[in-house]
Amino acid sequence: MTNFRVHQTLHFLSLVLCLCLTQFSAPNLAHSEDQGNEGKVIKALTVKNNIAISAETILAKVxxxxxxxxSQVALNEDLKRLxxxxxxxxxxxxxERFEDGLKVTFVVEEKSVIGEIAFKGNKALTAQKLKETMKSKPDEMLNMSLLAQDIAEIxxxxxxxxxxxxxxxxxxxxxxxxxxTKIAIIINERKKISVAKVTITGNEHLKTPKIIKVLGTKTAWLFNPGVFKEDxxxxxxDKIKSLYDDIxxxxxxxxxKLDYSPDGTKLYVAFEVKEGKGYLVGDVNIRGSAILPEKEIRSKIRMKKGRHFSRRELREDMLAIRDLYYLYGYMDAVVxxxxxxxxxxxxxxIIYTIDPKEVVYVGKVIIRGNVKTREIIVRRELRIYPGDKFNGNKIKRSKERLYNLGLFEDISFDTEPTQAPQxxxxxxNVKxxxxxxxxxGGGYSSVDQFLGFVEVGQRNFDILNxxxxxxxxxxxxxRTEIGMVRQNYNISWVDPWIFGWPYLFGFDLYRTSHTRRTDIGWxxxxxxxxxxxxxxxELTEHLRADAVYRLEQIKIGSIPNYASADFRSEEGSNTISSALLQLTQDTRDNIYNPGKGYILSGSIEDAGGVFMGDKDFIKGTATASFYHTFFERFVMELKGxxxxxxSYxxxxxxxxxxxxYAGGANTIRGYKERKVGPRDTGSDEPIGGEALLLxxxxxxxxxxxxxxxxxxxxDVGNVWAKADDFLVGGGYKSGMGVGIRVNTPVGPFKLDYGYPLVxxxxxxxxxxxFYFSISRGF
Incomplete structure (x- = not known):
């Protein structure tokens, strides 16, 4: 029995030893063979077992x-590339040996090529729509990772x-x-589910509509399909918790909690709220080396003692304090x-601990992201320069000016340290x-009727580049416009810095015509x-002056025979030669979509006289528009x-x-176009006046x-026949109403309804x- 066990043990050890020798000898032999090939010349390269991919394509990859x-090292790298x-x-x-050298063969096993892609069970979406979603395509290599992504996208x-x-x-x-390989994608759509109702319970200190407004889960209606998503x-x-956090x-x-209708197609979503304790702000203290007056710092803190505590407002107060220090050049301030x-x-x-650090100065100003736009175009709009103390207001104004150029969709400012700590x-950064x-395209409005246009424009034009x-x-x-009542042809060019000097120069060439249409006031x-x-x-940061010289030939025709003699005397051709001076004060935050600020403008135009021409008159205009945002997204405009x-x-x-002229879509809504003000005694058509107030x-x-x-x-205002009646002439007309603005795929749609109060x-x-239009701007 003992001898049997000894023989058995020796047999086992012999077997293990053989396996070990086999394991270690094979690589060593291969390694020895590779070492033997090192330095030999490769006479030929071939590919074996390739079917769909040509040998030339494969060898081009190595x-x-x-x-x-x-070189075994080089060939290992080629393996990785393939x-x-x-x-x-x-x-x-x-x-293998070949013509006094070596022949190297790449033996490949190709992935399968995608043949047909078929779908089963899809009813809500067509096969074509699903194929467009997929990145895997027929006659391309089957990539399982890509196929998994396609399934996730579907x-x-x-x-x-x-x-x-x-x-x-x-x-x-x-x-x-x-x-x-044929791919069959099997779809079990199950039932379509839409959110039928969203309810909130347990909310005592927040009104239900305020909570519903922020939710991403919406009840199905005309503009929302009511799709339910768990994420x-x-x-x-989290949004509901954030609302409560704010108070x-x-x-x-x-x-x-989710509840389904009996047929499983309707979903009722309920949020149960347990409000818990409401915290108020206690003592608010400021510590550290504040440097700035405490009163000024506290003016930036909205969370006063006794108010509801809010983490969001706490963060905003912290940022406001930091921005205050930025304003004075403390860019490294820590709050x-x-x-x-x-x-x-x-x-x-609450305790605010402030470490202002040292005042930081601007080193270099580096512009990034301007691929087409010349760097000087960006630099001339900046209001902060090398050597200046960092100033938050100057940076903010620089950003507003860059946006107002209309050349960039995104603008951001950043800093980078230099060898000098201060x-x-x-x-x-501009994009x-x-x-x-x-x-x-075309459009329709209650003023211009149907109108078609063709326009070529470039806001970043360079005539010398x-x-x-x-x-x-x-x-x-x-631009060319051709419509039922007017035809316009216009070429316009403006350089805001002519020849690199801070002077705007531009010109317009045009021909405009308007057909007589009494129903719209012409x-x-x-x-x-x-x-x-x-x-x-530009005279100051917000004040500019402009001068315009105008030379026009104006032809008037188709005045009815029953019109008064004074009206008929206007018929014929005349030349207008005039010069206009204008001052404009503009503090709007954005000239394209203002939310705050104002624009004031006044102009005086002299026609004839020393400028010659057929008509002598002086015309003055003044406009004022004020913008204010409230309730975060409500924008009010007050305009005069x-x-x-x-004449002279x-x-x-x-x-x-x-x-x-006044009355209509752009002046006093509620009245017909141009019908407010003086009219001809013979034809009862509007003939305009010498004074206007709106x-x-x-x-x-x-x-x-x-x-x-x-x-x-x-809207309110009037037009008076004589300039002497300005302000004292009375007879004001007013209207009020409502409107909608819709951003549609074919262009913005605007509809207003005005009702005359007088x-x-x-x-x-x-x-x-009603006044409506479809145009390109919104």
Missing amino acids: KTKAGDTY YATEYFTDVSIDA KSLYIKKGYPGVDIKYELDLNKELNK VLEEDV GYLDVEVTP DIDQNVNPADGNMD VHNLIV ETKTGEFSF FPTFTGGGQNLVV AYDETRTGGDLRLGK RAGWSS GSSDTVPIYERF GNAEVVFPIYEKILKGAVFY KNNNDESRNGE
């Missing part, structure tokens, strides 16, 4: 070439369509002879916050927007042909316009085409995201008016 010396193509499931290398698409329970699988059918539900819980309920608990519940009264005590470089435009003609910040527009045909030259200069004109010299009256108040507010906006407005003396009835 760096080893015929004529190179054999695997990285994701064409193969396996690659190996054989080397599932995401179904969830967006209201099928959260969709189940998607796939089957692969390999044809080994052709090395092609959005989780986000909604001091830091311990709030929110539990969502720490400690908050603790006072056990005596249960309130939240000097930081200022980094200006250019598309500034060139070729557009054509051949051949691209871009990057100079100049504005070039060539009692005659009018054609204007001419142009103008413009010169402007005044005009005064008078050889002219007895101001020409009819240079007078003021006031407009409008509030625009969001209804549905960025698509639909609402508006309420009030009867127009020349009209028998007092009826409201």
Whole structure:
């Protein structure tokens, strides 16, 4: 028995030893063989077992070439390159003697090629739509990782369509002879589910509509399909907690509950709220080396003692204090916050600890991201320069000016340290927007009727930069409009810094014509042909002056025979030669979409006289617009316009085409176009007046995201026949109403309804008016 065990043990040890020798000898032999090939010349490179991919394509991926010396290291790198193509499931290398050298063969096992992609069970989405979603395509290599991504994308698409329970699988059918795989994607759509109702319970200190407004889970209606998503539900819980956090309920608990209709197609979502304790702000203390007066620091803190505690407002107060220090150049200032519940009264005590560090100065100003735009275009708008103390207001104003150029879609400022601790470089990051435009289309308005246009424009034009003609910040527009009542042709060019000097220079060449249409207030045909030259200069940060010389030939026709003699005397052609001076004060935060600030403008124009021409008159205008945002997204505009004109010299009256008109979409809504003010005694058509005064108040507010906006407005004003009646003439007309603004795929749509509050003396009835238009700007 003992001998048997000894023999058995010896047999086992012999077997293990053999296996070990086999394990270690094979690599060593291979290594020895590889070492034997090192340094030999490679006479030929071949590929073996490739079917779909040509040998030329495979060999183009490797760096080893015929004529190179054999290197195992280099061939290992080639193996990695071939695997990285994701064409193969396996690659190996054989080397054999060939013509006094070596022949190296890459032995490959190709991945299958995708043949047909088929779908089963899809009803809500077409096969074509699903194929467009996939990155895997027929006749391309089958990539399992990519296929998994495709399945995830298809599932995401179904969830967006209201099928959260969709189940998607796939089957692969390999044809080994052709090395092609058919993909069958099997879809179990299950039932489409929409959110029928969202309710909130347990909320005592927040109104239900305020909570519902912030939720991503929405009830199904006309503009929302009511798709349910679990991840959005989780986000909604956090949003509700955040709302309560803002009013001091830091311990709030929110539990969502789901209930389905009997047929499983309707979902009822309920959020149960347990508010818990509400915390108030206790003592607020400021510590550290504040440097700035404590009173000034406290003016930036909104969370006063006794108010509801809010983590969001706490962060905002901290940022406001830091911005205050930035304003004085303390760019490295640190503001720490400690908050603790006072056990005596249960309130939240707050301590701001401030370390201002040292004043930081601007080193270099570095511009990044301007691919087409010349660097000087950016630099000339900056209001902070090397050597200045960092100043938050100057940086903010620089950002506003850069946005107002209309050349960039995103602008940000950053800093980077230098070798000097008190000097930081200022980094200006810009992302250019598309500034060139070729557009054509049409629209309709209650004023211009149907209108078609073709326009070529470039806001970043450079007349000297051949051949691209871009990057100079100049504005070039060539536009043609042809419609039922007017035809316009216009070429406009403006350089805000002519030849690198801070003076605006530009010109317009145009021909405009308007057909007589009494229903929209045009009692005659009018054609204007001419142009103008413009010169402007910024006098201060917000004040600018402009001068314009205008030369026009104006032709008036189609005045009815029954019109008065004075009206008929306007018929014919005349030349207007005039010069205009204008001052403009503009503090708006954004000239394209203002939310705050104001713009004041006044101009005086002298026609004839020393400038010659056929008509002598003086015209003055003044406008003022104030913008204010409230309730975060409600924008109010208050606008006033005044005009005064008078003839002199050889002219007895101001020409009819240079007078003021009111009534309609852009002046006093509720009245017909141009029908407010003087009318001809013979034809009862509007003939304009020498003086005008208008006031407009409008509030625009969001209804549905960025698509639909609402508006309420009030307009008032009048036009007087003689300038002497300005302000004292009375007879004011006013209207009020509502409107909508819709951003549609074909262009922005605007609809207003105005109702006249005062009867127009020349009209028998007092009826409201609709004004609508489809155009390109919003």
